[in-house]
Amino acid sequence: MSQDLSVSEAPAAPAPARSGARARWRFVSIAVAAFVALAGVRAITGQPMLTSAGTIQATLAFAVPIGLAGLGGVWAERAGIINIGLEGMMVLGTWFGAYFAWSFDNPWVGLVAGVLGGMAGGLIHAVATVTFGVDHIVSGVAINILAVGAMRYLSLLFFVGAPGGGAAQSPQLPEFPQVGLPFVADLLAPARDSGIFLVSDTASLVTGLTTGMSVVTLLAILLVPLTFAVLWHTPFGLRLRSCGENPDAAESLGVPVYAYKFTAVVLSGGFAGMGGVFLAMVASSVYQEGQTGGRGYIGLAAMIFGNWRPGGLAMGAGLFGFTDALQVRGGGGAVHALLLLIAGALLVAAAVVLAAALRRMRSTPSFAGMAALCGVFAVGTALAAAGGTAAATGGPAWWWAVAALGAAAGAVAAVRAVRSWPDAGGRLPVPALVAAPAGVVVLVVYFATDSLPGQLVTYSPHIATLLVLALASQRLRPPASVGRQWRKGRA
Known part of the structure; x- marks a missing residue:
C-alpha cells in the first residue's frame, strides 16, 4: 500500500453517517420542542x-x-x-x-x-x-x-x-x-x-x-x-x-x-x-x-x-x-415566567433519565425492587410538587404537610436507590435524583412569587450559562487531544 495514503481516502462507514443524521434530527427536534414549550409558557402566563x-x-x-x-x-x-x-x-x-x-x-x-x-x-x-x-x-x-x-x-x-x-x-x-x-x-x-x-x-x-x-x-x-x-x-x-x-x-x-x-x-x-x-x-x-x-x-x-x-x-x-x-x-415578568419552563424541563428530564436507567437494567434480578424505589420517588416528587404549588397559590395550610410527606418519601427512596443501585448492576441516575427536587423547588418558587429581584434578572444570562454547563457536562465528548502539547516527529 502506498505510504502517502490520504486521510480522506478511507471509505465512509454507513453507521457513522446514520448516527450523524440522527444527531441532526435530534437537534432539530430539541429546538422545535423548546419553542413549543416556550409558546405554551407564553400562553399560560400571558x-x-x-x-x-x-x-x-x-x-x-x-x-x-x-x-x-x-x-x-x-x-x-x-x-x-x-x-x-x-x-x-x-x-x-x-x-x-x-x-x-x-x-x-x-x-x-x-x-x-x-x-x-x-x-x-x-x-x-x-x-x-x-x-x-x-x-x-x-x-x-x-x-x-x-x-x-x-x-x-x-x-x-x-x-x-x-x-x-x-x-x-x-x-x-x-x-x-x-x-x-x-x-x-x-x-x-x-x-x-x-x-x-x-x-x-x-x-x-x-x-x-x-x-x-x-x-x-x-x-x-x-x-x-x-x-x-x-x-x-x-x-x-x-x-x-x-x-x-x-x-x-x-x-x-x-x-x-x-x-x-x-x-x-x-x-x-x-x-x-x-x-x-x-x-x-x-x-x-x-x-x-x-x-x-x-x-x-x-x-x-x-x-x-x-x-x-x-x-x-x-x-x-x-x-x-x-x-x-x-x-x-426589561422583561422581569418574562424571566419570572421562565421559572415555569425550567421547572417543567427539570421534571421531564428526571423522568426520562429514570426511565432510561430502568430500561437498561430490566433484565436483572433486582429490576422489580429498583422499579418500586423509582415509583416511590416519582410519587413523592409529584406529591411535593402538587402540595407545594397548592399551598403557594393560597390553598389550605395542610397542603404543606402533603408536600413535606411527599418530599420525605422521595428522599427516602432516593437514599435507598443511591445505596442499592450499584449492587443491582446499573448506573446510578444521579441527574434524575438532582433534577427532580430542583424542579419541585423552582415550581414552588414560581407560584409563591410574582416577580424576581432585579439583580437576579440582570444576571440571568450568567445563571443560565452555569446551569446549562452543569447539566450538559454529563454527555460531553471533547476532541481526544485538545490542549495537548504536540511535537512533530513523534509518530
Missing part, C-alpha cells in the same frame, strides 16, 4: 415578550457575537488547540473594525479590518502554542490581558481629539445595510396579534427572522452550516479534526499537522474578530472599551454546551442570547 418579534430580533443581536466566538472555539479546539484568547481577539476585532470603518467611512472596510485584527490575535496564539509549545491557557490569558491594554493605548493615540471620540470610545461609525422581507410583518400581523397558541408565536418568530436584519447577522447565521459542511463533509475538515483527535496518526498519514493547527487557530481568531465588529458596528454604533463584556468566555461555554459541534453551539448561543435579550428589554 407574557407576550417571551416570543414577540422584538425579543426574537434582540435574541439574534445578543446571540451572534456569542455564536461567532463559539465558532472560533470549534475551529481551534477541533484542531487540538484550546483558545481561551477568544475574548482578546474579539477586543482586537472591535477596535480595528471601528478604526478602519471610521477612517474610510465604509463599514465593509471595518469588517475586513476587524476580521484581520482577530486573525492577528489568532496568529500570535498559534505561534505561542504550536511553534513554541506554550501552555494554551497561559497564552490565551496573556492575549486577553494584552489586547485590552494595547487597544486602550491605540485609542489614546487615534481617538482622543476626534469628534465624539475619547480614550475609551471611537467617533460615530457608519452602519451596515439591513436585509429582510418588509411585507412579511404586515402579512402576519393578524396572526401575530391573535394570541393563539403556537400560531401567534410562529408568526412572531417568522417576523423577527425576516425583518430588520443586519447583513452581518445574515453572514453569521450562514457561517454555522458552512462550518459544519467544511469540517464534517470535506477532506480538509477531516484532516483538521484528525489533528485534534490523534495528531500522531494524522502525521503518519502525511497530514501537515502544524499547518492545519495554524490554519484553524488563525481562522478561529477571524471568527472572534467578526464578533467584535458586530458588537462595535451592529449592536452599537461606536467602539467602547469593555464592549465585549465577557462574550468570548460565554462563547466557549456555548461551544461546550454544543459538544464542540456547530448545531449545538447555535442552540447554546440562542439560549444565552434569549436570556440576555429578556433582561435587557
Whole structure:
C-alpha cells in the first residue's frame, strides 16, 4: 500500500453517517420542542415578550457575537488547540473594525479590518502554542490581558481629539445595510396579534427572522452550516479534526499537522474578530472599551454546551442570547415566567433519565425492587410538587404537610436507590435524583412569587450559562487531544 495514503481516502462507514443524521434530527427536534414549550409558557402566563418579534430580533443581536466566538472555539479546539484568547481577539476585532470603518467611512472596510485584527490575535496564539509549545491557557490569558491594554493605548493615540471620540470610545461609525422581507410583518400581523397558541408565536418568530436584519447577522447565521459542511463533509475538515483527535496518526498519514493547527487557530481568531465588529458596528454604533463584556468566555461555554459541534453551539448561543435579550428589554415578568419552563424541563428530564436507567437494567434480578424505589420517588416528587404549588397559590395550610410527606418519601427512596443501585448492576441516575427536587423547588418558587429581584434578572444570562454547563457536562465528548502539547516527529 502506498505510504502517502490520504486521510480522506478511507471509505465512509454507513453507521457513522446514520448516527450523524440522527444527531441532526435530534437537534432539530430539541429546538422545535423548546419553542413549543416556550409558546405554551407564553400562553399560560400571558407574557407576550417571551416570543414577540422584538425579543426574537434582540435574541439574534445578543446571540451572534456569542455564536461567532463559539465558532472560533470549534475551529481551534477541533484542531487540538484550546483558545481561551477568544475574548482578546474579539477586543482586537472591535477596535480595528471601528478604526478602519471610521477612517474610510465604509463599514465593509471595518469588517475586513476587524476580521484581520482577530486573525492577528489568532496568529500570535498559534505561534505561542504550536511553534513554541506554550501552555494554551497561559497564552490565551496573556492575549486577553494584552489586547485590552494595547487597544486602550491605540485609542489614546487615534481617538482622543476626534469628534465624539475619547480614550475609551471611537467617533460615530457608519452602519451596515439591513436585509429582510418588509411585507412579511404586515402579512402576519393578524396572526401575530391573535394570541393563539403556537400560531401567534410562529408568526412572531417568522417576523423577527425576516425583518430588520443586519447583513452581518445574515453572514453569521450562514457561517454555522458552512462550518459544519467544511469540517464534517470535506477532506480538509477531516484532516483538521484528525489533528485534534490523534495528531500522531494524522502525521503518519502525511497530514501537515502544524499547518492545519495554524490554519484553524488563525481562522478561529477571524471568527472572534467578526464578533467584535458586530458588537462595535451592529449592536452599537461606536467602539467602547469593555464592549465585549465577557462574550468570548460565554462563547466557549456555548461551544461546550454544543459538544464542540456547530448545531449545538447555535442552540447554546440562542439560549444565552434569549436570556440576555429578556433582561435587557426589561422583561422581569418574562424571566419570572421562565421559572415555569425550567421547572417543567427539570421534571421531564428526571423522568426520562429514570426511565432510561430502568430500561437498561430490566433484565436483572433486582429490576422489580429498583422499579418500586423509582415509583416511590416519582410519587413523592409529584406529591411535593402538587402540595407545594397548592399551598403557594393560597390553598389550605395542610397542603404543606402533603408536600413535606411527599418530599420525605422521595428522599427516602432516593437514599435507598443511591445505596442499592450499584449492587443491582446499573448506573446510578444521579441527574434524575438532582433534577427532580430542583424542579419541585423552582415550581414552588414560581407560584409563591410574582416577580424576581432585579439583580437576579440582570444576571440571568450568567445563571443560565452555569446551569446549562452543569447539566450538559454529563454527555460531553471533547476532541481526544485538545490542549495537548504536540511535537512533530513523534509518530
